[in-house]
Amino acid sequence: MRFLTQDHLGILNSGLCLVHCLAMPLFISLGASFASHPLLELVFVAWAAWALRSALAGRSLGTFEVILWSVWAVFALSMFLEHEIEWAGYLGMSASLGLIIGHVLNLRRRRSEEALCCDTVDAH
Numbered sequence: 001m002r003f004l005t006q007d008h009l010g011i012l013n014s015g016l017c018l019v020h021c022l023a024m025p026l027f028i029s030l031g032a033s034f035a036s037h038p039l040l041e042l043v044f045v046a047w048a049a050w051a052l053r054s055a056l057a058g059r060s061l062g063t064f065e066v067i068l069w070s071v072w073a074v075f076a077l078s079m080f081l082e083h084e085i086e087w088a089g090y091l092g093m094s095a096s097l098g099l100i101i102g103h104v105l106n107l108r109r110r111r112s113e114e115a116l117c118c119d120t121v122d123a124h
């Protein structure tokens with residue numbers, strides 16, 4: 001098993017975005033206006049999509065996948081609306097948290113599948 005999977009990178013991305021969004025008032029008060037640059041949010045949204053797509057590669061679209069992509073869609077939408085609507089920022093942070101949980105669950109699922117696969121291989 002690889003040490004760093006797409007799930008880890010997805011968790012890292014959502015974690016960074018969460019910290020970034022939470023610390024936004026601090027960044028702004030410090031005059032670090034680059035932190036609120038829309039391009040930064042675009043990077044978080046694109047990275048989250050890439051991590052999700054890679055982490056779920058080769059899987060058929062089940063309930064788990066649909067839920068995860070819906071959480072991503074909410075996240076992406078919130079990132080673009082957070083300057084327009086106040087509560088969209090909170091929605092985005094909740095979605096970030098949801099993506100982290102989703103990646104953790106996917107990691108656990110993958111590990112149990114790998115354990116299952118190797119048990120049967122050993123049995124032969």
Ligand SMILES: [Zn+2]
Nearest residue numbers: 017018020021
């Ligand atoms: Zn953010």
